[in-house]
Amino acid sequence: VVAGYRLDFVDTPPFLWVLALVALLAALALLLAGIALSRLWNFGDRGGRDLSVGALLAVLVLAPFGVAAYWATIYPPLRDISTDVDDPPALDTSDRTSDMNALSPPTPGEQSLQAEAYPLVSGRSYNLPFETVVDAVETVLDRRDWQLTAPYPDINGQSEATITAVARGLVLGLPA
Incomplete structure (x- = not known):
């Protein structure tokens, strides 16, 4: 979906929904890997190698989401940056972002x-x-x-x- 979005085959809202679904599935995989590790530890079940590979893949998929969450905490919560904060120019929403709401002036x-x-x-x-x-x-x-x-x-x-x-x-x- 990233390649499709970069090539303008996919619009922004569906792209963000797919990213959210990927994060949810990776978190679920990590949760299930934790449950499997518990069963492996307590009952000696089989599948330790598969468990390790699944957990590693889930962590690799979730890593960019973790980095984004970190950036969201260290950068200020601004919705727009302007060279004129007193009278910022209006955003042109005629491109792919036409479904966005118009921004109010900065507080x-x-x-x-x-x-x-x-x-x-x-x-x-x-x-x-x-x-x-x-x-x-x-x-x-x-x-x-x-x-x-x-x-x-x-x-x-x-x-x-x-x-x-x-x-x-x-x-x-x-x-x-």
Whole structure:
């Protein structure tokens, strides 16, 4: 399912349901391995090698979920990061995330959490021609393989532009 999701054959909600099902089955396998170990220890039942292989596979499958749970505890509970915390741009939901609810503006607590956790994320101002800055942004987007969710804006005679792109995570390819 990870390959199908990375190749855009599977949408995000079914992908997350499959991940949850995999975690549930691996946890069940580990629980049953514990029960089997108890029977092996108390009654001398057979199947110690199969028990060990099953428990090892369950632990290997659950390891990424454990790492994700660890990350969820050490990173702040933010639902969005913006370079403008006072007036963040609205998220474009015209791509695969169209079933998501629109985000409300960040609360003062979320603004302070972002400022504390990500002090280098802020708006930038450049003393360059506007077209040069937009060209540099386009180059960065191309190099990082971010997908545009809207076409590049027409920059003739403008001094501001909003470029909307989606970055995908390295392993699972979830939108970041």
